[in-house]
Amino acid sequence: MTISEEKVDDTILEAKRHPMDYLLRWDRLPHVWCSGCGLGSVLSCFIHAIAESGIDTKKIVVVSGIGCTGRASGYLDLDVFHTTHGRAIPFAIGLKLANPELKVIVFSGDGDLFAIGGNHIIHAARRNADITVICSNNFIYGMTGGQLAPTTPMGAWTSTSPYGNVEPNFNLCHLVASAGAIYVARWTSLNARRLQASMVEAIKKKGFSFIEVIPPCPTTFGRRNDYEEGIKMLEFFRENTIIRHGIDPGDAELNLGNKIVVGKFVDKEDKPTLSDHIARIQLFAKRR
Amino acid sequence: MLRLHMTLRKIISFIPPEYKEQEKWHLKIITDRCKGCLFCINFCPTELLESSPEINSKGYHPPKIKDDMDMDDCAKCGFCELICPEFSIFLEKEEDTTGAKK
Ligand SMILES: Cc1ncc(C[n+]2csc(CCOP(=O)(O)OP(=O)(O)O)c2C)c(N)n1
Numbered sequence: 360m361t362i363s364e365e366k367v368d369d370t371i372l373e374a375k376r377h378p379m380d381y382l383l384r385w386d387r388l389p390h391v392w393c394s395g396c397g398l399g400s401v402l403s404c405f406i407h408a409i410a411e412s413g414i415d416t417k418k419i420v421v422v423s424g425i426g427c428t429g430r431a432s433g434y435l436d437l438d439v440f441h442t443t444h445g446r447a448i449p450f451a452i453g454l455k456l457a458n459p460e461l462k463v464i465v466f467s468g469d470g471d472l473f474a475i476g477g478n479h480i481i482h483a484a485r486r487n488a489d490i491t492v493i494c495s496n497n498f499i500y501g502m503t504g505g506q507l508a509p510t511t512p513m514g515a516w517t518s519t520s521p522y523g524n525v526e527p528n529f530n531l532c533h534l535v536a537s538a539g540a541i542y543v544a545r546w547t548s549l550n551a552r553r554l555q556a557s558m559v560e561a562i563k564k565k566g567f568s569f570i571e572v573i574p575p576c577p578t579t580f581g582r583r584n585d586y587e588e589g590i591k592m593l594e595f596f597r598e599n600t601i602i603r604h605g606i607d608p609g610d611a612e613l614n615l616g617n618k619i620v621v622g623k624f625v626d627k628e629d630k631p632t633l634s635d636h637i638a639r640i641q642l643f644a645k646r647r
Numbered sequence: 648m649l650r651l652h653m654t655l656r657k658i659i660s661f662i663p664p665e666y667k668e669q670e671k672w673h674l675k676i677i678t679d680r681c682k683g684c685l686f687c688i689n690f691c692p693t694e695l696l697e698s699s700p701e702i703n704s705k706g707y708h709p710p711k712i713k714d715d716m717d718m719d720d721c722a723k724c725g726f727c728e729l730i731c732p733e734f735s736i737f738l739e740k741e742e743d744t745t746g747a748k749k
């Protein structure tokens with residue numbers, strides 16, 4: 360046989376299906392997210408984490424609110440709930456209480472979870488509701504045209520802060536940790552492997568677990584703040600992310616121009632959950 | 648000169664099959680899902696990929712393997728698959744290890 364007959368392996372082969380399509384409503388692809396948006400990477404890490412966790416997919420429910428991030432639930436071939444704006448957490452807690460067998464995961468945006476839904480999340484953490492919350496913090500209300508969010512860093516330019524933001528931003532990890540979350544981590548969408556591993560950990564945790572993930576939003580945040588391409592923001596993450604496991608999340612503020620501190624900040628065991636307390640009360644009520 | 652070097656490289660990497668890795672991996676792509684974000688290209692640890700001059704049905708340039716490289720240069724890390732926001736590019740192991748041809 361001559362060399363020329365051997366096929367040199369230098370091309371990417373065309374495929375019809377992706378190996379992870381079994382967790383996706385692939386007939387709805389391509390999704391609505393912009394070119395260069397990091398949300399697709401986060402969703403990719405999420406489905407890889409679901410697969411890695413080995414949890415029966417029939418027992419998983421994903422709940423999201425409204426926003427670009429909120430669209431994620433519609434692309435998952437799992438039991439999903441696309442709820443009203445800000446109310447993903449109450450729906451999720453309801454699902455968990457009605458059927459304690461379920462793994463309930465909230466996947467939503469910073470505006471949805473910490474602006475309109477801000478009260479729900481602090482009380483879910485306080486109650487140690489047995490759910491996992493994955494919050495994509497793109498520093499902005501992406502879907503509605505880039506308005507200022509409670510997560511927008513000081514000085515950032517948005518469509519409603521045309522002279523730069525004058526308000527300090529929430530430190531999401533610090534907030535939920537103070538309210539009682541038993542697992543708190545932050546990653547950028549470029550820390551894909553670590554994010555995936557962290558998602559597996561959080562999903563398997565008993566109690567209120569929280570992951571903040573920072574994806575680039577080139578369209579409504581980036582182009583007003585010198586990150587007009589997703590890749591440019593990822594390059595910034597590559598140069599400016601530092602991993603600090605176990606530090607006080609209060610020391611991990613997110614500010615423009617500063618290093619982005621990521622890592623697993625909180626990981627507690629054996630704190631009774633809301634479901635535990637309810638089960639105890641149910642037992643007590645039956646005995647009477 | 649460059650061309651010669653390239654072919655030589657490919658020949659060398661293909662002649663002695665007994666020295667080659669037994670596992671066979673492919674990069675695959677669903678071209679029309681790609682939105683040309685460059686994530687796979689920029690963050691491949693071996694810098695295997697580049698933008699193809701071709702245009703897909705949505706008007707984006709999908710990635711291709713660089714002319715002077717081939718799958719032997721791929722670290723098979725799967726990072727491109729994980730980071731791809733469009734579920735477009737992926738790494739797959741060929742189940743049938745008997746033939747290299749596809
Ligand atoms: C009750 C209500 N108020 C306002 C809106 C408009 N609205 C839709 S999405 C959104 C913000 C979403 O921001 P975020 O959760 O950060 O999601 P992103 O698009 O950034 O991923 C707002 C204010 C709405 N849909 N419903």
Ligand code: SF4
Pocket residue numbers: 391392393395396397398427428497501502575576577578579580
């Ligand atoms: S507006 Fe921002 S968050 Fe929404 S899809 Fe586009 S890049 Fe992503």
Ligand code: SF4
Pocket residue numbers: 674690691692693694695696720721722723724725726727728738
């Ligand atoms: S598998 Fe890894 S080394 Fe190979 S092309 Fe993808 S990112 Fe690059």
Ligand code: SF4
Pocket residue numbers: 680681682683684685686687688709710730731732733734735736
């Ligand atoms: S990461 Fe995916 S969408 Fe982006 S250029 Fe590569 S194949 Fe295309």
Ligand SMILES: [Mg+2]
Pocket residue numbers: 426468469470495496497498499500501508
């Ligand atoms: Mg947002």
